[in-house]
Amino acid sequence: MISLSNVTKTFGSNQVLLGVDLTIASGTSMVIIGGSGSGKSVLLKCILGLERPNAGSITLDGQDVTKGDRDAFLARFGMLFQGGALFDSLRVWENVAFRLMRGAAALPKPLAREVAIEKLRRVGLKPDTADLFPAELSGGMQKRVGLARAIAAKPEIIFFDEPTTGLDPIMAGVINDLIREIVVEMGATAITITHDMSSVRAIADNVAMLHGGVIRWTGPVSEMDATPDPYVQQFIHGRAEGPIESVR
Amino acid sequence: MTPTVALAALGRPVLAGLAAVGRVALFAGAILGHILRPPFYLRELGHSLLQIGWFSLPVVGLTAIFTGGALALQIYAGGSRFNAEAVVPSIVAIGMTRELGPVLGGLMVAARVASSIAAEIGTMKVTEQIDALVTLSTNPLKYLALPRVLAATLAMPVLVGVGDAIGIMGGWLVGITRLDFNSATYLKNTLDFLETWDVGSGLVKGAVFGFIVALMGCYHGMNSARGAQGVGRATKSAVVSASVLILAANYILTELFFTS
Numbered sequence: 001m002i003s004l005s006n007v008t009k010t011f012g013s014n015q016v017l018l019g020v021d022l023t024i025a026s027g028t029s030m031v032i033i034g035g036s037g038s039g040k041s042v043l044l045k046c047i048l049g050l051e052r053p054n055a056g057s058i059t060l061d062g063q064d065v066t067k068g069d070r071d072a073f074l075a076r077f078g079m080l081f082q083g084g085a086l087f088d089s090l091r092v093w094e095n096v097a098f099r100l101m102r103g104a105a106a107l108p109k110p111l112a113r114e115v116a117i118e119k120l121r122r123v124g125l126k127p128d129t130a131d132l133f134p135a136e137l138s139g140g141m142q143k144r145v146g147l148a149r150a151i152a153a154k155p156e157i158i159f160f161d162e163p164t165t166g167l168d169p170i171m172a173g174v175i176n177d178l179i180r181e182i183v184v185e186m187g188a189t190a191i192t193i194t195h196d197m198s199s200v201r202a203i204a205d206n207v208a209m210l211h212g213g214v215i216r217w218t219g220p221v222s223e224m225d226a227t228p229d230p231y232v233q234q235f236i237h238g239r240a241e242g243p244i245e246s247v248r
Numbered sequence: 249m250t251p252t253v254a255l256a257a258l259g260r261p262v263l264a265g266l267a268a269v270g271r272v273a274l275f276a277g278a279i280l281g282h283i284l285r286p287p288f289y290l291r292e293l294g295h296s297l298l299q300i301g302w303f304s305l306p307v308v309g310l311t312a313i314f315t316g317g318a319l320a321l322q323i324y325a326g327g328s329r330f331n332a333e334a335v336v337p338s339i340v341a342i343g344m345t346r347e348l349g350p351v352l353g354g355l356m357v358a359a360r361v362a363s364s365i366a367a368e369i370g371t372m373k374v375t376e377q378i379d380a381l382v383t384l385s386t387n388p389l390k391y392l393a394l395p396r397v398l399a400a401t402l403a404m405p406v407l408v409g410v411g412d413a414i415g416i417m418g419g420w421l422v423g424i425t426r427l428d429f430n431s432a433t434y435l436k437n438t439l440d441f442l443e444t445w446d447v448g449s450g451l452v453k454g455a456v457f458g459f460i461v462a463l464m465g466c467y468h469g470m471n472s473a474r475g476a477q478g479v480g481r482a483t484k485s486a487v488v489s490a491s492v493l494i495l496a497a498n499y500i501l502t503e504l505f506f507t508s
Contacts, residue, residue: 050379074385085380088372099384102287149384 001026002047002157002189007056008213009042016042018213019056024206026061026156029183029190031200031221033235034210035244040193041082043210044159047191048077060157071103078155078188082162084142086134092145093130096120099153119148123178140171147175151182158183160192164199176202197236200224209235211244275467279397282390292395300361300396300462301403305410307360308353312411315348316340316418324427336427337434338441340419345446346506349412351498354457357404358490362465365396366486369469370479378470393466397459404458405451412450449505456501457494464490 002024009017016039024030032040045051047058049065058065065073086095096116100107107115117127123144134142143163150158160179164172176199183190183203192203200207201221208218209232217229224236234242319340327333369392372378381388416438423429464486472482 045379048383050382071385074383077383079380079383081376081380083375085376087377087380098386102384102386 001061002191003059004043004047005057005059007043007046007053007058009039009046009051009053015213017046017053020210020213020215022208022215022218024189024191026189027187028205029180029192029203030206030208031192031194031204032208032210033194033197033200035235036195038210039213040210041161044079044161044191044193048074048079048159075099075103075153076156077159078150078153078157079159080143080146080150080161080163082165084134084139084146086142086145086149088134090133091130092120092125092132092134092137093117095134095145096130096148096152098149116148116152119152120145122151122182123148124174140167140175143167143171143175144178147178147182151186154186155188157189157191158186160190160194160203162193162195164194164196169198172196172199173202179203197238200236211235272463272467275470276463279389279393279463279466282387282394283398285390287390289391289395292391293399296395296399297403299364300357300399300458301406304357304360304403304407307356308407308411309414311352311356312344312349312415313418313421315352316344316415316420317422319343319348319415320419320422320427324423333427334437336423336429337419337437340423341416341438341442342446344415344419345412345442345450347450347498347502349415350408350450350453350457351494353408353411353454354404354461354494354498355491357400357407357458358461358464358494359487361400362461362468362486362490363483365462365465366469366472366483367479369393369466370472370482373470373472374474374479388470393462393470396466397462400458400462401455402458404454404461406454407458408450408454409447412447445505449501452505453498453501456497460493460497461490464493 004020004022007017007020008015020043032043034040042051046053047065049070060073060076086092087098090098093113093116096119097107097112100112100115101109113130117130120127120130125141125144125148129137129141129145134145137145147163150160163175163179167175179190179192180203182188190203192199194200194203204221206218207221207224209216209229211231216231217227219227224232227233230243233239234244320336323336323339324333327335369378372392378388378392381391420431420434420438423434424431468482468486468489472478
C-alpha cells in the first residue's frame with residue numbers, strides 16, 4: 001500500500017502540492033486526474049524520490065520511502081514516462097532490457113534480449129522492431145516500447161504518466177487495454193496520470209482528483225459520475241464554466 | 249548610491265560566483281566518488297573514449313599543423329630582427345609542447361566535446377531520460393558523467409601528444425619549404441633542445457584540460473533548464489566556462505611547473 005500524508009511541494013514561490021493525502025491499496029489501479037500544471041507528475045516524482053517533498057510523509061507498505069535501500073525500493077517500480085523517455089543511444093531491445101542487464105541478478109545478454117522481445121510482443125510490437133533505435137519509431141510505438149520497459153522486470157508497482165497523450169483515439173484505446181490487461185495479469189499496483197476520461201474509465205479501479213494542490217475528491221470509478229463535487233463534474237464533462245478557472 | 253548599496257552590488261555577484269564554484273566542486277566530488285565503486289560501465293567508457301579521443305583527432309591535428317606552421321613563420325620573422333633565425337626549430341618545439349599544443353588542443357576539444365556532452369545530457373534531462381535512468385536503479389552521474397570525465401581525462405594527453413608531433417611537423421614543413429632550413433638540421437635542433445619535461449608538462453596540462461572539458465559539459469547538461477532554449481544555454485555555458493577555465497588552469501599550471 002502506498003500512503004501519502006500531508007505532502008507539500010513548492011518550487012520557489014510556486015506552491016504545487018499543498019498537503020496531499022492519498023492511499024492506494026495494493027493490487028488496485030488508481031487514476032489521478034486534474035488540470036495541466038496541477039502537480040500530478042510532481043506527485044509521482046515525489047513517491048519515486050525524484051523530487052523531495054517539503055513536508056509530509058510517503059510510505060510504501062508502512063516504510064518511509066526516503067529511508068532504506070534505494071535500489072531495492074526502485075526495483076519494485078516500473079514507470080512509463082509521458083514522452084516515453086527512451087534512451088536514444090540504445091536499441092529498442094536494449095531499452096526494454098535495461099534493468100534486466102544490471103544489478104546482482106543481471107541476465108546474460110542473449111537471455112535479456114529474448115525477454116525484451118517477448119515483452120515487445122506483449123505490447124503488440126514485432127520482433128524486428130527490437131534492433132531499431134527509438135528515433136526510428138512512431139510516437140505510438142515509442143509509448144509501447146516505454147510500456148514494455150516499464151513491465152520488463154515484473155514490478156509490483158507501475159506508474160503511467162499520461163500514457164495516451166498525443167496518440168490517436170485508436171492507439172489510445174490499444175494502450176488503455178494493454179495497461180488494464182497488464183495490471184490485471186501481473187496483479188500490480190498502478191497509478192496513472194491522465195486527462196483522458198476514456199482512459200480513466202478503461203484503466204481505473206479508483207479515481208482521485210488533484211486540484212489546488214490537494215486531493216479534491218477520491219473514490220471508486222463507478223461513483224465518479226454520480227459525485228456532486230462541482231470540480232469533478234466540471235472536469236469529467238470538460239465544461240468551460242465552473243469552479244475551475246480556465247485561462248482564455 | 250550609499251556605501252551599503254554599493255557593497256551589496258559588489259557582494260552579490262561575488263557570493264553567486266563562490267556558490268557556483270562550490271556547486272561545481274561538489275558535483276566533481278560526487279562524480280569522482282564513484283570511480284572505485286561498482287558497477288563499472290566499461291562499454292560507456294569505451295564509447296566515450298572513441299567519441300572524445302578518436303573523433304577529436306582530425307580537429308586537433310588540423311589546429312596543430314596550422315599553428316606549428318604559423319609559429320615557425322612568426323619566430324623566423326621576429327628572430328631575423330636580431331639574427332636569431334636559427335632558434336626557429338627549438339622555439340617551435342618548446343612552444344608547441346609546453347603551451348600551444350595543450351591550450352589550443354584543449355580549446356578545440358572544449359568547443360567540440362563540452363558542447364556535445366552538454367547538449368546530449370541536457371536533452372536527456374528535458375526528455376526525462378535522466379529520471380528514467382534513476383527509476384531503472386541507475387545513477388546518472390555514474391552512468392553518464394563518470395565515463396565521459398574519465399575518457400576525456402585519459403584521451404586528452406594522447407591528443408596533446410599527437411597534436412605536439414603534428415605541430416612540430418607543421419613547423420618543419422614550413423621551415424624546409426618556405427624558410428630554407430635544411431631538413432636534417434631542423435630536426436636535430438628540435439630534438440637537441442627539447443626536454444622530457446617540455447612534453448610531460450604539456451601532457452599533464454592535457455589531462456587537466458580534459459577533466460575540465462568533460463566536467464563542464466556534464467555539469468551544465470545535468471543542470472540544463474527546460475526546453476530547447478535551456479539546452480542551448482547549457483551548451484553555450486559549457487563551452488564558455490570550459491574555455492575560460494582551461495586558460496585559467498593553464499596559467500596556474502605554468503606558474504607551478506616553470507617558475508619555481
